[in-house]
Amino acid sequence: MPFEPPSSIDEARFESACATACTLFNIPEVRKFQRDAARQTILGHDLLLGAPSTGAGKTLIFVLPLLYYWTPGQTETENRKTIFVMGPLSALLQAQANEFTQKGIPSIALTGRTPNLRSAMEACGQGDFCVVFAGPEMAKSAEFRRAVLTETFLKSLISAVTDEAHTLTKWVDFRPEFADVPGFLRKAIPSGVPMAAMSATLPQEVVADIKQKVGFGENVARIELSNSKPNIALSVRIMQHSEESLADLMSLIPHDATTPEDIPQTIIYTKTRQEAHRVQDFLRRNCAGRFPANIFEFYESKVGDRAKERIEKQLETGELRIVIATKALGMVIYLLVCGLFRYTYGHCRDSTILLSPGS
Numbered sequence: 001m002p003f004e005p006p007s008s009i010d011e012a013r014f015e016s017a018c019a020t021a022c023t024l025f026n027i028p029e030v031r032k033f034q035r036d037a038a039r040q041t042i043l044g045h046d047l048l049l050g051a052p053s054t055g056a057g058k059t060l061i062f063v064l065p066l067l068y069y070w071t072p073g074q075t076e077t078e079n080r081k082t083i084f085v086m087g088p089l090s091a092l093l094q095a096q097a098n099e100f101t102q103k104g105i106p107s108i109a110l111t112g113r114t115p116n117l118r119s120a121m122e123a124c125g126q127g128d129f130c131v132v133f134a135g136p137e138m139a140k141s142a143e144f145r146r147a148v149l150t151e152t153f154l155k156s157l158i159s160a161v162t163d164e165a166h167t168l169t170k171w172v173d174f175r176p177e178f179a180d181v182p183g184f185l186r187k188a189i190p191s192g193v194p195m196a197a198m199s200a201t202l203p204q205e206v207v208a209d210i211k212q213k214v215g216f217g218e219n220v221a222r223i224e225l226s227n228s229k230p231n232i233a234l235s236v237r238i239m240q241h242s243e244e245s246l247a248d249l250m251s252l253i254p255h256d257a258t259t260p261e262d263i264p265q266t267i268i269y270t271k272t273r274q275e276a277h278r279v280q281d282f283l284r285r286n287c288a289g290r291f292p293a294n295i296f297e298f299y300e301s302k303v304g305d306r307a308k309e310r311i312e313k314q315l316e317t318g319e320l321r322i323v324i325a326t327k328a329l330g331m332v333i334y335l336l337v338c339g340l341f342r343y344t345y346g347h348c349r350d351s352t353i354l355l356s357p358g359s
Contacts, residue, residue, distance in 0.1 A: 002190030003081070003158050005044025014039070017067035021060060024072065024103045030064070031057060033223055037196075038064035040221040041159050044194050048165075048216060050202035050224040058163070058198045059096060063105060065158055066130055072104030077127070082156040085133045086181060087163040089328075090305070091312055093133040100131050107131040110138050110148075113305050121147035127156055136181040149188055157193050160185050162214065165197035169209045182214040246282045252322065253287065260295045263321040270326060273300040279324040291321075299325040 017038075018030040030038075033049075034057050040047045042065045051058050062083055070080045087093050090111040100107035106129045114120050124132050125148050138144055162168065162182055186195060197210050202224070211220065241247035249268070257263050270276045276298040284293040297320055299311050314320040323329065 002155055002192060004192050005042065005158075005194070007043075009039060009042055013068055014042075016071075017064055020067045020071055021064055024105075025060060027060075030060065033057075033225055034060050034064065037061045037221075037223050038068070040223075041065045041194055041196060042068055044192055046194050046214075046216050046220045047196040047198075048202075048207065048210065048220050048222045049196065049198040050222075051198065051200055059099075061196075061198070062131065062159075062161060063100065066105070069158070070130070080127075080130060080156065081158040082127065082129070082153060083131050083159045083161065084157060084185075085131060085161045085163055086136060086139055086185075087133065088135065088167045089164075090135060091308055093135065095312075097131065097133050105130050107133070109133040110144070111135060113309070118143065118147065124148045125150035125153050127152045139181050140184060145188070154188075154190055154193075157189060159194055159196060160189055161196045161198065163198050165199040165210050165214075166201040166206050167199075168197075168213050169206050170201075179213055186215045246279060249279065249283065250286060257290075260291055260321050261318070263291070263295070265315070265318060265320075266322045267329065268322060268324045270324060273302060273326055276300050276324045276326055283322060283324075295319070295321040297323050299323055299329045301326065301328040303328075 018035065021030055022028065033051070037047055037049055038061055041061070049058065049061065062085055066081055066083055074080070085093070085096070087096075090109070090113060093109040093111060094113060097107040097109040108114070108120055108124065108129045108131075110117065110120060110124070110132065111134070121143060123129065132148065134144065168179060168182065182195070182197075189195075195214055195216075197214055197216070199206075199210075202210075210216070237248075237251070239248045252266055252268075253263055268279055270279060277300075280296050280298040283296040287293075287296070297311055297314075299308065303311070311320065311323065315323060
């Protein structure tokens with residue numbers, strides 16, 4: 001029998017799930033919007049969530065319904081459920097799967113980086129994982145439908161989530177699967193299983209498009225948080241040199257810096273891949289003799305998976321001091337960063353510097 005949502009919530013069980021979440025994620029409490037969103041999912045209601053700030057806690061909403069039925073450490077699998085999460089960036093999916101697994105929630109990201117991918121898919125279909133992450137191309141593949149969407153998987157499925165749901169609209173030109181997969185999932189999963197779409201970027205025209213593509217009705221539960229970000233500051237500096245020269249970028253290097261650690265960790269966002277390459281070359285050339293070249297690195301969509309993984313790890317450890325990126329890096333970042341040059345995409349967190357032409 002497919003999963004059937006309860007008609008009402010067992011409050012004692014729900015509070016126990018919240019307490020477990022606090023312990024697992026080392027947080028003082030589950031916030032009201034997280035509780036409200038989790039309740040909607042548990043009751044089988046579709047959900048549209050707008051949480052404008054990174055770190056707002058969307059991820060916790062994935063697992064609260066899971067913890068309502070099952071607690072990490074339980075050896076019995078009868079009450080263990082499954083959640084499927086689709087997202088646009090392999091690195092972010094892998095990071096989330098790693099985090100959940102470390103907390104005792106068996107999770108996997110099905111990506112091009114996954115070792116023994118076919119065996120991993122079959123393990124998902126056999127119910128070995130509580131949370132299964134995948135990108136839209138993977139979710140649309142014939143192998144995914146055959147190996148993952150088995151009777152066992154679908155019987156335990158309690159929620160299908162599209163994370164970073166604005167990409168259903170914004171990225172469809174170069175990743176058309178984004179437009180198709182939510183509708184395909186709606187038809188593939190049992191009718192009682194709710195779907196959720198979550199994003200930090202939900203203007204009204206995007207909301208309308210998401211509703212149409214996911215198949216949400218007018219009565220879909222909708223939760224939106226304020227986009228107030230009191231911990232973020234924006235600083236605008238008038239450029240003193242021509243844009244073509246890139247010379248204003250040198251202001252990101254403190255004049256008295258003598259070691260790489262003296263350079264504030266910075267991400268410079270550019271509009272094109274070619275410009276990212278050019279900025280990297282500029283910094284390496286103009287800092288030669290003062291700092292190692294490998295503390296400056298570009299990150300864009302055509303960088304190979306292994307190189308992306310290395311860059312992400314070196315950002316996390318602090319080995320990289322300045323990364324020049326297109327928006328391909330935007331949703332991967334978990335650490336504190338500052339610094340933009342010329343273009344902003346809303347991905348940078350904490351102090352932000354925008355260099356602007358004088359005109």
